[in-house]
Amino acid sequence: MKKKVFLTLLLLCGILFSHAQTSLLKGQITDSVDKKNPANAVISLLRKTDSVLVMFTRARQDGQFTLGPVDSGRYILMITHPYMGDYFDTLQLQAGVPQDLGRLYMTPKSKLLAEVILRTGTPIRIKGDTTVYTADSFKVRAGANVEELLRRLPGISVDKDGKITAMGERVKKVLVDGEEFFGSDPGIATRNLRADAVKEVEVFDKKSDQAEFTGIDDGVKDKTINLKMKQQKGYFGKVELGGGLKDKYNNAAMINSFKDKRKLAAYGIMSNTGQTNLDWQDAQNYGGNDNMSTGVTDDGGMWINMTRDADENFWGGRNGIPRNTNGGLHYSDKFGKDLKQSFNSGYKFSKINADAASSVFSRTFLPDSSWLSRSNSNNYNSNSKHALNLTLDLTLDSANTLKWTARANKKNTAASSFSYSEMLTEELDSINNSRRNSHSTGDNSSFNSTLLWKHKFKKLSRTLSVNTDFNWSNSSNNGFLYSLNRYYTNGLHERTDTIDQEQTRENSAKGISTKISYTEPLAKDFYMELSHSIAWNSSTSDRQTYEKSNNGKYEEVVDTLSNSFVFDRLVHTPGLNFRVNKKKYNFTFGAAAGFSHFIQKNKTRGNSTPYNFVNFFPQAMYNYKFKPNTGLRLNYNGSTTAPSLEQLQPVFVNTDPLNIYIGNPLLKQSFRHNFGLGFNWYNVLKEKGIWTSIQFSTTDKAFVQSSSIDAAGRRTYQTVNSDGQYNLNLYSDYSFKIKKIRLGAGPTATIYRGVDFINGVKNFTTTKNAGLRLNAGMNKEKKFDFDFGPEFTWNVSAGSINTEANAKYWQLEGWASGRVYLPKKFEIHTELNTELRQKDKRFVQNNNFTKWDMDITKRFFKGNDLEVKLGVYDILNQNRGFDRSFSSYSFTESYFTTLRRFWLLTLTWNISKNGKPASGF
């Protein structure tokens, strides 16, 4: 009866399971030696085709098991037990047919021991869908080729015809470092390459070329072997040829050849379209990138610092349109165990010539008089520079690192200038005018070397570092000045004076400084930093001015314009800082004091003046984290600044006879307080955030300008100390997202109060700007990028004594950019910059302009080897070099030469072998 019920049940089950195409499995496991029933043995069912685990169970106490329901099909039955040898069998499960496997015997491992093969450290790794064999782990005879190596690899076989089979499949392709080796016939690579040159053998399924090209997987996969060679050798680079109407050119060639970590790179640029150097990305790939440094701060921040050579800032500046030629060589290598030691060196050459024209209009209002002035000048500048740099980074052991850098520069300059300036009364009668010619040549050389030793003690966070810096520089300058100055009274010519001089200037400086820093963990998350630095510096300045004698030679020394100084400086700076780093907050506080001793020796007069200054640098910072992305930051720092040599040295400089700067030996130190408060909040999931900060700074005994202007319009000015100067800056930004559009808005404001003296009267000039910044952007990878950002500003400038130079105006600065990726590898890019200002009746011109650029690029070939780009710069031909400024008693507008409309056709040819240029993150 019982049996019947069971059978019926089974039948029922069978019907049910056949409907679901499933089956049941049962069995009984027995120990083949002592006939016990191994409980808890794992019974696993693997799919036959790919060994995927479908189901598992453990044997009951009596060794019995049931498994299922399971789909019909072919399976591998795997039974394992810690003390038994594994049991494998293949099964064909039929729908609806329960299968009783009956008694299955397992053998205890003790009996199997003789057959166990011990494996030590597997030379085979699985990386994603790739099997990687480390070639050196498989011994082959000396001089063997790759084919012999492949024969040794488990899972790979090579028949007598050279046909390779891997994981049971015929290998269709053999690649070398990812590239086809003289066509894809597998035999060519395997028979021609030596086994000992191979680092790793990778086996994987490669999509068909068709699929890779179209991006649509057609399911065709070829078993492929990639031979990774031991030395990564290759190169990449590009040649860029650009030419355009109105004689524009922009040519560049760059190459980087590498072998493992060794890098040899070179570049050359010739341009008159403003490309005076490599951009940062190219600088990383083809230059040494020694202008960039990075670091990680104790509270988890990362910083990147980029510096630019001052003489490279031609773009958008007042120095005209540069024609430049530059080039560089870079060599770097890593060596030693784990490649912890590195060597970095570079040479750079640049020659920049630039013609520039500028004109300046200004109006000046004094309590008893006012006038306007105009000037025009044409300048020519030429700079050529050679620069060498060297860096050696050594990791001596796990506790000590040493870094040595050295830089040497040599620069030659030549400049000439022709200018005309005049001052007129309100009725346009002449007050004075001046015609000037000058030209000069100069040589500068400098050398700088730094040695940094860092030591980590056994105790966590206890560190010591010693940094020594040596620098030397020398410059000499020789110039001629011819100036014809006419002076008028009531519009009538009164007198004329002429300056015809030769001037020589020799400056040299040398210095050495050492800083020792020590960090001690006082308690958990509490650190003390002690430091001391000693700096010694000596500089000389020698100026000689000769007037033209009757014999036509420049021989007569002009005493007032000639002098010779030696300036010695010794500064001791001890410092003490405390730092607390908690999860929720961190703060630091401390101070450094600079004890400086200066001696200024006037060699011409034979006297010397000592100056002793004590400079303080207190600082405190508190940072509270409400959440990882929400924080409040408060900071203060104070700093003393001592007057500079130029500010102290009482020597007349008469390059512009109507504007003469004189030194002030009575200058005191100034002290600047800087307060900051910032708050930021960001919600990642909602993609919303606020960044806001207020900065306030005020300076005691600030260095300000004091001018005295005589009736003839000659201005003499010097630096004096004054209180009452401050600066307030507010920044805020709220960013959010609506659908796919990124939006941002934020008010900004600045208030600046400056101080100056005119003919002994103290003036305050207050400049206030209030603005609103907006931005919107949208992008889709490989499809388009759009960005748009207008900024409205309301500007007010007011003087305390004189209101004539006051100004109120609004201003709109805006930019927009767009990039669209079109089919057939076309790409369109456009950029728009606009500046609109409220018209001011006092100025002659309206200076609104819009600069609009556009270019279209087409790429050719599979790897985008060739790029053709047609671009128009400043389509509307409106670009302007323009500047407007207001002071307490005058306002000024200046115009200078700048690049205007041109078009450029650029061909770029990218070359590469085994490598490609690195890009951002």
Added chain:
Amino acid sequence: MKKILSFLLLIASTNINAQQFINSGTIEFEMKTNNHKAFGDGIWAEMFKDKIPQFSTYWYSYTFDNNKSLYKFDRQDEKTKIPFGNNNVEENIWFNDYETGTAVSRKFVFDDNYLLTDSMMKINWKLVPNETREIAGFSCRKAVGIIFDSVYVFAFYTDEILIPGGPMGIHGLPGMILGITIPRMYSSWIATKVDIVNVNKTLITPPLKGKKKQGKDLIENLKKVTSDWGSWGQQAIWNIFL
């Protein structure tokens, strides 16, 4: 019925075969991440690599009893600490019930602690029975699985432990997973200690605090937000939902 059966089975196994098979214990997992690899090889990344340790090491404890487990942060190696990122892993707790296939976890996601309830992820495992490795004194077999549609997981499990579990949400092998490597996350988890004597079973309770949310809702939300982060976004999601 099935429940009762397996319950009986468990009782039986613990009583009779206590010496052979383990049903409760505490496992210490050592987790190592290759920071340099995780940073990628872009220009910025290259510049920061020598400023941070190549590997960071963390230890987690995994306590299991019957078919439930609790996995949480224990400590980290201060010397290999990177000053940014991963600073809130201490808060994370994974509670798994392998019997019902449900998981309750507390995860710190960007700014908030979330209490996530979800069914455990389904992992297709391919067994590699011939490859074995000894981990913490246990002989382990290899298996290869795929998570998050395409991420390979290499796992070593032992059938001497009866629970089909493992660190985080990785599970589904006929035994306990004692070693995991996820190449695309540049991380590995290896058991260093298995303690079957001092087991604090009271620990194994689901976390209670945190913003309640369904795991699948949060993952959808994160996918949307991180869609333009490139590989960093992907790594972030994997890290959260493992």
